[in-house]
Amino acid sequence: MRIVHTARELRGLASRPSRRSGDRASRAVVMTMGALHEGHLALVRAAREAADEVVVTIFVNPLQFEDDEDLERYPRTLEADCALLEPLGVDVVFAPSLDEVYPGGPPVVTVHAGAIGDVLEGAHRPGHFDGVLTVVTKLLNLTQPDLAFFGQKDAQQVIAVRALVRDLSIATRIVPVPTVRDADGLALSSRNVFLSPVERTRALVLHRALQAADGAARAGRPLEAVLAAGRHTLSEVPQVEVDYLAALDPVTAAELEPGYVGEAVVAVAAQVGATRLIDNVVTRIGPVLPEAPAEA
Numbered sequence: 681m682r683i684v685h686t687a688r689e690l691r692g693l694a695s696r697p698s699r700r701s702g703d704r705a706s707r708a709v710v711m712t713m714g715a716l717h718e719g720h721l722a723l724v725r726a727a728r729e730a731a732d733e734v735v736v737t738i739f740v741n742p743l744q745f746e747d748d749e750d751l752e753r754y755p756r757t758l759e760a761d762c763a764l765l766e767p768l769g770v771d772v773v774f775a776p777s778l779d780e781v782y783p784g785g786p787p788v789v790t791v792h793a794g795a796i797g798d799v800l801e802g803a804h805r806p807g808h809f810d811g812v813l814t815v816v817t818k819l820l821n822l823t824q825p826d827l828a829f830f831g832q833k834d835a836q837q838v839i840a841v842r843a844l845v846r847d848l849s850i851a852t853r854i855v856p857v858p859t860v861r862d863a864d865g866l867a868l869s870s871r872n873v874f875l876s877p878v879e880r881t882r883a884l885v886l887h888r889a890l891q892a893a894d895g896a897a898r899a900g901r902p903l904e905a906v907l908a909a910g911r912h913t914l915s916e917v918p919q920v921e922v923d924y925l926a927a928l929d930p931v932t933a934a935e936l937e938p939g940y941v942g943e944a945v946v947a948v949a950a951q952v953g954a955t956r957l958i959d960n961v962v963t964r965i966g967p968v969l970p971e972a973p974a975e976a
C-alpha cells in the first residue's frame with residue numbers, strides 16, 4: 681500500500697489507464713475524513729470487490745465544517761487509519777495536506793448543491809453540502825476513478841453526489857453502500873464515541889423509529905401513516921430531541937408530500953445529549969404490490 685500526500689505523487693502512480701475492462705472497473709475511490717471505523721471499512725471492502733485498484737482518500741475538509749472548534753476537534757489518526765486499510769488490500773492512500781488541496785486558501789470557484797443543500801441536513805448546516813461537493817469534485821478529478829463508494833448512512837450526501845456527477849457529466853459511477861450497524865441496530869458513526877452508556881441506549885430509538893416507519897410502508901400504509909409510525913416511536917424516548925423525521929425524494933432530497941407513491945428515503949436526525957445523530961431507511965410508499973409469479 682502506497683501512502684502519498686501530493687497530487688504529483690498520485691499522478692505518478694496512475695500509470696494504469698482508469699477505464700472499465702469487461703464487467704470490472706479498474707479504479708475505485710473511497711473518500712473519507714479519516715478516524716476510520718467498520719462503516720468506512722465496508723466501503724473499502726465493496727470497492728475492493730468491484731475494482732482492480734482501490735484508492736482511499738483521507739482529508740479533513742474545512743469547507744464542510746461551519747464551526748472552527750468542530751474542525752479542530754475532528755480526530756486526525758492517519759497512522760491508525762492506514763493500519764486498518766493495509767490488510768484490506770488498498771493500493772493507495774491519498775492523504776493530502778490542506779495546502780495541497782486548497783493552495784492559496786479557500787477556493788474562489790466552488791460547487792453549489794442547489795436545493796439539495798437547503799433542506800434537512802443542509803438547513804441545519806448551511807453551506808455544508810457546497811463544501812462536500814467542492815471537495816468531492818476535486819478528489820474525483822485528482823483520483824480519476826471509475827467508481828466512487830459512499831455510505832448510505834449519509835443519504836443526503838449520496839443524493840447530492842449523484843446529482844453532482846449527473847449534472848456536471850462526471851464519468852464516475854456512484855455506488856451507495858448499506859449502513860453498517862452494531863448488533864443492537866445503532867448505525868456506526870464516528871460520533872457514537874461521544875455517547876454515554878445511557879445516551880447510547882436512548883439513541884437506539886432512532887433505528888426503532890425507522891423500523892416502525894419501514895414496517896408501516898411495507899404494510900402499504902400511506903406516507904402520513906408511515907411518518908406517524910416513526911414519530912410515535914421517537915416520542916417514547918422524550919430525552920431524545922428530534923430535529924426531523926421526514927421522507928425524502930431519493931433523487932432530489934425534496935420532502936415528500938402526502939399522497940406520494942414510490943421509493944422514499946425516511947431520514948431522522950436527533951440530538952442525544954450533546955451528540956447529533958442521523959440515520960435513514962430506504963423504503964417504498966404505496967399499496968403492497970402483488971408478488972411476481974415464481975419462474976417455472
Ligand code: PAF
Pocket residue numbers: 711712713739741744812815816834837
Ligand atoms: O462523508 C465524508 O466523510 C465526507 O463528507 C467526504 C465525502 C469524505 C467529503 O469530505
